[in-house]
Amino acid sequence: QAGLPPGMAQGMSAVVFAGSAQFMITQLVAGGTPFVVIILTGFVINLRHALYSASIAPHLKPLSPLWKLLLGYLLTDEAYGMGITRYDLTDRGPFKHWFLLGAGVILWVGWQISTALGIFLGAQITDIWSLDFALPLTFIALVVPMMKDRAGLLAALAGGVVSILAFGL
Numbered sequence: 001q002a003g004l005p006p007g008m009a010q011g012m013s014a015v016v017f018a019g020s021a022q023f024m025i026t027q028l029v030a031g032g033t034p035f036v037v038i039i040l041t042g043f044v045i046n047l048r049h050a051l052y053s054a055s056i057a058p059h060l061k062p063l064s065p066l067w068k069l070l071l072g073y074l075l076t077d078e079a080y081g082m083g084i085t086r087y088d089l090t091d092r093g094p095f096k097h098w099f100l101l102g103a104g105v106i107l108w109v110g111w112q113i114s115t116a117l118g119i120f121l122g123a124q125i126t127d128i129w130s131l132d133f134a135l136p137l138t139f140i141a142l143v144v145p146m147m148k149d150r151a152g153l154l155a156a157l158a159g160g161v162v163s164i165l166a167f168g169l
Contacts, residue, residue, distance in 0.1 A: 002030035006119045013115035017076060017108060019138075021045050052080040056100075059087045063097055071097060074104025081142040 004012070004026065016022055021042045028038045052075055060068060083100040147153050 002026045009119050018046055056084055071100055077142055078107055079104045
């Protein structure tokens with residue numbers, strides 16, 4: 001719907017492996033937004049990845065820079081959620097980075113297939129299906145299992161309240 005050529009849409013999906021950034025970029029391109037604004041907005045949206053990286057870094061400390069670069073590229077919200085939950089609960093071994101790699105690769109392949117399906121079949125989906133809820137639902141599904149204590153619950157509640165109060169902004 002945004003008018004991106006199929007090759008560009010699939011290429012963006014391969015290079016920018018961050019769904020929220022891809023949705024935002026597509027909307028801004030469709031609106032004729034200047035390139036600099038698109039890049040800065042993408043940077044701000046993905047700042048949460050710095051927090052993910054800081055949180056998971058102690059688990060990946062002994063790895064080579066090449067491993068860290070690869071895992072950094074594959075570090076999405078979903079991969080982080082699965083990885084940190086496993087690392088914090090059970091995995092203390094020296095090969096735990098393979099779990100994060102496996103999760104990241106599976107998510108990346110699934111995302112590429114989903115993008116291709118969306119490019120070629122997306123026009124067949126009508127507005128009646130109302131798929132706008134998919135992105136927020138993904139984040140809810142990631143947060144709920146991580147609320148294990150009072151601090152986590154309060155953080156989730158604070159985030160929910162702020163998002164409701166700031167909705168009009």
